[in-house]
Amino acid sequence: xxxxxxxxxxTDPAASAQVLxxxxxxNQPPISNKVIWWQCQTVLKEGFDNAVEYAHKSLPPETxxxxxxxxxxxxxxxxxxxxxVPFNLEEKLREMPELEENEGSRGRGLRxxxxxxxxxxxxxxxxxxxxxLIVKSY
Numbered sequence: 831x832x833x834x835x836x837x838x839x840x841t842d843p844a845a846s847a848q849v850l851x852x853x854x855x856x857n858q859p860p861i862s863n864k865v866i867w868w869q870c871q872t873v874l875k876e877g878f879d880n881a882v883e884y885a886h887k888s889l890p891p892e893t894x895x896x897x898x899x900x901x902x903x904x905x906x907x908x909x910x911x912x913x914x915v916p917f918n919l920e921e922k923l924r925e926m927p928e929l930e931e932n933e934g935s936r937g938r939g940l941r942x943x944x945x946x947x948x949x950x951x952x953x954x955x956x957x958x959x960x961x962x963l964i965v966k967s968y
Contacts, residue, residue: 841886866968876939885914908964919952
């Protein structure tokens with residue numbers, strides 16, 4: 831592991847700017863491939879937005895979202911914990927239209943993450959939270 835950073839924010843769509851700013855700490859020294867870094871920023875933003883808009887939709891704004899990002903020599907791992915109702919990610923992805931069939935409409939975040947990331951999973955944890963894991967190799 832080269833670097834590990836953590837952040838806790840409230841359930842607030844406006845916090846995505848803070849999340850992306852915080853994430854920049856992980857890119858020191860910068861990853862040479864700027865496309866990979868942009869892809870990591872994209873999956874982080876999509877994952878955070880999904881936690882706010884879907885997982886925490888009916889929860890109070892002070893409900894925390896915890897984010898952890900770890901940079902390894904060959905990959906980045908992002909974990910986002912939410913307090914929402916769990917769902918089966920694999921089943922949801924099977925039910926969703928492909929990106930090409932869903933142009934311009936909402937609900938594309940999971941497909942975008944699936945396409946960009948090398949691995950994504952969504953699991954219920956022992957403390958009754960959900961953890962979205964996103965892995966991107968570089």
